[in-house]
Amino acid sequence: DGGITQSPKYLFRKEGQNVTLSCEQNLNHDAMYWYRQDPGQGLRLIYYSQIVNDFQKGDIAEGYSVSREKKESFPLTVTSAQKNPTAFYLCASSRRDIGGDEQYFGPGTRLTVT
């Protein structure tokens, strides 16, 4: 079965700690994306990557970092510099810049920082 996996589903951390969220896809997609969703808000783009070893900042990249060493994997690190890290984090992938190809989303990781 092709798809996107994110782990863990729920994550709890203490303030001041960095935490890395996993995202893996076996859809052979070139492009991958990270979004954040807060209650009552739409999804906001954190980072995206069109090819391996290249990534771009989205609208709210401050306090986050990513890497893209493999086509299948796009981990997101939430650093202690992120002022409001508690949120629902969604990873997505798509074929690269092709017309109406939709983004496929993973199940999400709900991060709580106290």
Add this chain to the structure above:
Amino acid sequence: GQNIDQPTEMTATEGAIVQINCTYQTSGFNGLFWYQQHAGEAPTFLSYNVLDGLEEKGRFSSFLSRSKGYSYLLLKELQMKDSASYLCALRGGYSTLTFGKGTMLLVSP
């Protein structure tokens, strides 16, 4: 920048038809997507419009008017499982998406 507006909440009755509107202001975009998201789950793709007009997919249809900055999602023969949030999103460069805040639809018996 882009600004996307959707109603926050809507209610409808099982079996009825509901139209969810999306208006936007943008300097340019490559298409408009509609996604469905059940609470605590991932968004799933519903429809995509790049040209003006109506796209139909089973019980769901989506319409786009670029000149009016307006789209709508039409859901027919509503079912209880259609209770969800519906997200309008504009496709920009590199296939990035800018989402509206979503419309929470509650379907009652």
